[in-house]
Amino acid sequence: MASADSATRWKYLYKALSKPGPFSDEDWVPGSETISALESSKVLVIGAGGLGCDILKNLALSGFKDIHVIDMDTIDISNLNRQFLFRQADIGKPKAEVAAAFVEKRVKGVKITPYVGKIQDKDEDYYMQFKLVVCGLDSIEARRWINSTLISMVDFDNPESLKPLIDGGTEGFKGQARVILPTLSSCIECQLDMHAPRPAVPLCTIATIPRQPQHCIEWAHQIAWQEQRKDEPFDSDDMEHIGWVYQTALERAKQFNISGITFQMAQGVVKNIIPAIASTNAVIAAATTSEALKIATSCNPYLENYMMYAGEDGVYTYTFEAEKKADCPVCGNLARKMTVDPDMTLEVFIETLGERPEAQLKKPSMRTEEKTLYQRFPPQLEEQTRSNLKRKLRELVQDGQEIAVSDPAYVIDFRYRLIFS
């Protein structure tokens, strides 16, 4: 029964992977090799929320058999309307675990390995095991982190180190799907300016002339909290804190004759919640997972490289190729290897930088992740770092460590990985 089931389940997938179509790559070899490549591909899904539920389900139903999922959140009652892998009884449990167990149970033969925690908990060794990464995230910060991690993992001597990143995102009726080939194509950091910053109300409006219920909530959250509960860090997941903001906002609203504040609204404003729409998630998740299938099997050309979906006024989609930014701080200046004598002083090292043909840096400032090596301006920082000039490189950096160099003569910053000779 099980085997008959699975033969039926995968019949059409196998068909699609067993013969070339008009768009398939000429180098592609369809058939069992492709199918086993797909089934042995280990893929990572980041996020098991609105997008993540759809992505996990889609990947499992697309023939991926080894899926890992990371999410740090637990299930909230407000998730249940669209995060369909979760039930009332799951409230409070970690999303990654519940989602993994659900899909594993439903789609026979798939293995889903959950990790409950932050993506930042994991290092390069962890990310190295995957063939590709699919993201269903709600934060720009997390996207930037995984983007720069995957880019820094690319090792030019090892093609396996290149992990395609497929990123989905939704906001109400709008969404986007993009494919990023770390170091080869435009990355998240290159495209950062395309994200509209979250709309903010001027602080003085909040402080003096609130016009909307949201202004009163912002006042309670940003101003009243500081005045009255200064010593407690505000925690948007603490119901007592939200309740306090709600009550305080209500009182202020009364003073200004504003109505319409609800507890839910207070929570929404404070946590910056944008209403999520299940069908937008479904559209975007479908786009990201079919890209995952195409990239893992080479059966059809993949998205190059950005698809926007605008469903708020009719339906409009547009696909374009976002370009790499030459001065991208993440992928525009990959670290170059530089062999240095560790007994050289920083001062001499800076002089040698001035002689390098590609750089000819005249007035560089530089640092490692944890240390400011030398900063030419402002004066106080120059004074504080001047003594480093006389110190040997081995006292300041470790063998193999990366330094970042800025020079006013160049728009682009440079990164060097210092290898001790």
Place this chain on the structure above:
Amino acid sequence: MLKIWSMKQKQQQAENAEGADGKKKKKVTAAQLRVQRDLQELTLGSTMKMTFPNPDDILNFTLTIEPDEGMYKGGAFAFSFTVNQNFPHDPPKVKCTQKIYHPNIDMEGNVCLNILREDWKPVLNLNAVIVGMQFLFLEPNASDPLNKEAADDLRTNRDAFKRNVRTSMAGGTVRGVQFDKVLR
């Protein structure tokens, strides 16, 4: 996947970069790199000083503004700058560390400057913020008040406002509120 790998190999021949052995060490973050560049490109002039409690941490520092003209001349006003790892997507957080009498700065040190909040864009840099901060002391603005009383004073009686500024800067009391002494 095959196609992507061969693309990579082609590019690899063209470039000379990367590939050190062993574990890679922590990289300088995009926010750090941007701040390093922004600091280098500042124009501070004689009225502004920056201090770095920890020179290795360039994301946290203090800016002291000492206006040499205007109503706040003679004072030294200290602001803490906190830049997070999401900079420049997020603006720097700026707070006045003293209690001062100013229409656009409240008692908690919050600052009402458009580019610190609603008008922040990643293309703006620390210099833009610092210029904006300086402008607040040259031209306090009564139409965007954070300290409503100070704004009312400025609007209705400019001379009284000036006197209040002098009193507050000397550590005196204005409208029953004692302010920090900020005279140099």
